[in-house]
Amino acid sequence: MEQLNILWSNTGLQQMAWGQGLMLAVGMLLLYLAIVKKFEPLLLLPIGFGAILANIPSAGIAEGSGILHIFYVVGIESGAFPLIIFMGVGALTDFGPLLANPKTLLLGAAAQFGIFATLLGAIGLTAIGIFDFSLTDAAAIGIIGGADGPTSIYVASKLAPDLLGAIAVASYSYMALVPLIQPPIMRLLTTEKERKIKMVQLREVSQTEKVIFPIMLLMLVALLLPDAAPLLGMFTFGNLMKESGVVDRLSDTTQNALINIVTIFLGLAVGSKLMADKFLQPETLGILVLGMVAFAIGTACGLLMAKLMNIFSKNKINPLIGSAGVSAVPMAARVSNKVGLEANPHNFLLMHAMGPNVAGVIGSAIAAGIMIQFLG
Amino acid sequence: MEQLNILWSNTGLQQMAWGQGLMLAVGMLLLYLAIVKKFEPLLLLPIGFGAILANIPSAGIAEGSGILHIFYVVGIESGAFPLIIFMGVGALTDFGPLLANPKTLLLGAAAQFGIFATLLGAIGLTAIGIFDFSLTDAAAIGIIGGADGPTSIYVASKLAPDLLGAIAVASYSYMALVPLIQPPIMRLLTTEKERKIKMVQLREVSQTEKVIFPIMLLMLVALLLPDAAPLLGMFTFGNLMKESGVVDRLSDTTQNALINIVTIFLGLAVGSKLMADKFLQPETLGILVLGMVAFAIGTACGLLMAKLMNIFSKNKINPLIGSAGVSAVPMAARVSNKVGLEANPHNFLLMHAMGPNVAGVIGSAIAAGIMIQFLG
């Protein structure tokens, strides 16, 4: 009889707090978004599943010596997983369009204002007493606006580990929502005539340029912002492996087996941060709202920067490619292309938008470096 | 001259204890079984090789900072390797036949009696003074009857790490011996007429069912037996990655590079537990005998359960598929098919036997969870 009691008192049903039940539902929601709505499934499926595992009552999978906690400590606390993913992203990135039209780097710069506006917003909401974010919290939240999952996770693990779960979920969710968030803003801030601008054909870029660019970028980082060196170092390393053409077998493995393996464990480990007591806080709501704002402001600033550049430049650029400066590669570039086609069905902006798109990756890594330098 | 002495006194020949010599032979035997007899070579080859490395006199490869000991601590003591393998097994499992005929789950339940009978046997042998097994030892030994390598290793690492080597070897050896162990029992416990039973064609199962099943299974585990959640969580995660169809690149890597890499290191790490002083104990003999008994009883119970179900059910099932309930996927299902063909050369039971076969995986993970809950 006693044993029956033990069994019962150990079942999840008996021990489940309302919070854990709610978090199981959140995990399910993420799985639904990933599987049915196809929202960044590569990350949201493991994150959602990790969230479910982390909230199974009394199983302790995300605590102590639980396996998800081990994945978290080994892979995220050390910084290894986001950096390895960033290396993989580098190996998948083509800087060609950026090199053909380097001034689009400025669009990637402007779009980072979303990050800092969000930081100001978070501190503002704290000032008027709605939330209680520290400056490090606010910085980590802001990086959501950078629209790069691994950058967000890396910064959050350094500056605000408690918020990591919510930040990662917001980051990947909004990246998936780019096709919904951006078009209205793009239509609002551009005229029909601007959207019809045809851009000059991009020149072909030599392999030599592609090989030297990542090294040059790293040198600039080394000289000016060492705190961005881990992120941009791994990113440029991945890119150099690809472009050098002499280590194809390493580059292939990086783009496939390695990035896939790390994605699985990164997702599960992030999910482990979606435990009820940490996630079911008013702050989470704030993060979700602020993250959305960050995306919107970043999009707007990219567009406006493009319009500003057109005032001073002879070769007009279509301002629609400005919104791609938030990164969310390659989704945002596709959105630029799509909205462009609505205005002129023969105007293909995809390649032009890839420039600011990868510039946005660099821009938010720089912004991340600044946050870590001042607050880390 | 002194140096010559050092050299000689450090050679293996000088230092080898008879136990290490014997264990080198055991390692060779495992390699022979793996390579020549094709006994589960994916595991027994690394385990056998690991056993040889672990017993090289004075090399200390399986102790202290030796590489095999590092693999053991990092991968098995943490639970990571068996859980990752289980994720891979999940990604390789098709629940279709089970979903088409859910009542075969009961066959997977019945076959787990082998586990508990073995536990009773181990305690009985202790009671009459032949061996000296604690309750945790007995539980870990019993799980051999579950016929799932990673489950056995996971439970042994939690409950009886000292016996892990013998348990893993017994587990994989008997899984390889399924085609020899099961048929006589199957013929003994069924009539010719029963063996000829033709089963109704399995219905096709929709992808939606296949996607929801792993989540539903995990929820049931979460509610009723949280201690089985790590094992069944990783298992259902692997299966969901496969069935969801939205993360094919993760699923492919899990089924190939990831499971292969982990298998290599899991095997070597298990081999490191085959050191002479731990393995050359009377207990090992007991484990080997009890493991065999566990398999036999599990097989018998699966068959008898099928016959019992036929008393109450309209759609008769061929009792030969009951033996597949011990799991040992897909070997046991093939054995059911083969013995069925002997009775009726046009009766293909393979697909029907896959249902209880994967049910057996679930069943033994549940049994493992119970052991860990009560004794862990």
Added chain:
Amino acid sequence: MEQLNILWSNTGLQQMAWGQGLMLAVGMLLLYLAIVKKFEPLLLLPIGFGAILANIPSAGIAEGSGILHIFYVVGIESGAFPLIIFMGVGALTDFGPLLANPKTLLLGAAAQFGIFATLLGAIGLTAIGIFDFSLTDAAAIGIIGGADGPTSIYVASKLAPDLLGAIAVASYSYMALVPLIQPPIMRLLTTEKERKIKMVQLREVSQTEKVIFPIMLLMLVALLLPDAAPLLGMFTFGNLMKESGVVDRLSDTTQNALINIVTIFLGLAVGSKLMADKFLQPETLGILVLGMVAFAIGTACGLLMAKLMNIFSKNKINPLIGSAGVSAVPMAARVSNKVGLEANPHNFLLMHAMGPNVAGVIGSAIAAGIMIQFLG
């Protein structure tokens, strides 16, 4: 204003010591050698990039909790990375030519004199006061002459971790330089007539021999030199996976995804040892010079051994295959073939040279075991 000062005082420019600047240049040089000159790019590209990352001022990527330092501690200090690479090398090695002509093992033995001559040289230079190498330093430097990257790294991590960076760079650089270093020595020490010797066709080797050889080799190591067991154990394990034919999926993964992943992180981790304060020492110059000497002496001894064997043997061997005994697989064997073709355009020595080539791998692992046994 203050913040501007912080920003400035944290930039790399402000903090860069001359040493770090120089090391960035060294890193660039390695990238140049890897990408443009195709010097062992699989290793020198990651090492060069790692060197750059390690020397970014104030970024601390190779110290404390920096990611490269983590890779170093986890992968090299533990011995895991070089051993896993060695397993992969084993899975890529074909002992066929060696088994067809076992006496070529003696060429692999003779070539190891380069290792010990270098050790003597390093101690000699210390004796006359030019450098200050301890015996362990000298032993680690000598292993460069073994012409096996992972063996060098493994030994250096055990005996002289401070010199690891320089040793690894020297080792891979000279392996890449084999086609330049060896031919002059080969032409000097052989007569035209010797270079024209045609060797008898190699017999075909059965799979059974190929399966038993690695096990037999390991047994011999276990009996005679346990300290070489980790290296040769992993090497023979990889080879057995390949030759057994029963674990092809493990063997394939070992030869591809696994070895590639580990190569990336090994390279980065080695690069982390190229920090200015450790690398910019007079010792480094000594290591580079001594490494070159080691290669030259090893080459010469291999050739001379072949000539010596011809005095006593009926089946003459072409002394050009002796130089392949330094290993540097398969580069040195190709050099033997090429120099042989110069003397006789119909004399293909490639397969004959593969025997001493893989014998050199075994030989230097044995030498490494001796160093570790006496000094470790």
Added chain:
Amino acid sequence: MEQTDLMTEALNLTFFGMGFVFLFLTLLVFVTKFMSIVIGKIKKNSIAVEKNHCCEAKSELNEETKFVIEQAIKMHRGA
């Protein structure tokens, strides 16, 4: 004395263990059957609707996107 206790414990564990295994898997049988029935019903109701709706639109969109990307790449290369 102690040995008997051990035996009792083992018997208890067996009793509860097998009971729980059967309980769990029986429950799973029913839940699975229930799920299959529910899904079957939903499918029947929605098949016609779905087929004419989202999927065609989606594949059209994909076709379009594909075409656009191909064109873009072609233009880029043709430069």
Added chain:
Amino acid sequence: MEQTDLMTEALNLTFFGMGFVFLFLTLLVFVTKFMSIVIGKIKKNSIAVEKNHCCEAKSELNEETKFVIEQAIKMHRGA
């Protein structure tokens, strides 16, 4: 008081942060353009030379090596 400080700090961070991002990426624009120009010039000068030099020799060498290896393998197998 404290809240105002926080706001000031945040404004400072924003100001310097955005400034630095623009500074960095503007610098990158110039450095990139400079690199492209330099490489373009070097390429033009060296194209004719290189093509007639190293590459042909190299590919010849590779062809030769390939042939040798193939022959060797053939001989080995033919045994």
Added chain:
Amino acid sequence: MEQTDLMTEALNLTFFGMGFVFLFLTLLVFVTKFMSIVIGKIKKNSIAVEKNHCCEAKSELNEETKFVIEQAIKMHRGA
């Protein structure tokens, strides 16, 4: 004095080291040759036997299994 000791140690190590390397590899030569001879003899004796025995049976069995599996899958799909 100390330097001389170091030199002596280094010479010792060289002497024993090279000696051992040769000893080991010479032994390996003999053991390898011995193995090849033994295997060669066993092979000759057993080739005829083996070929008619296990392998054919095995491949038959495999053929059969393959057929069964294919049939089962076909039936399952055809449902």
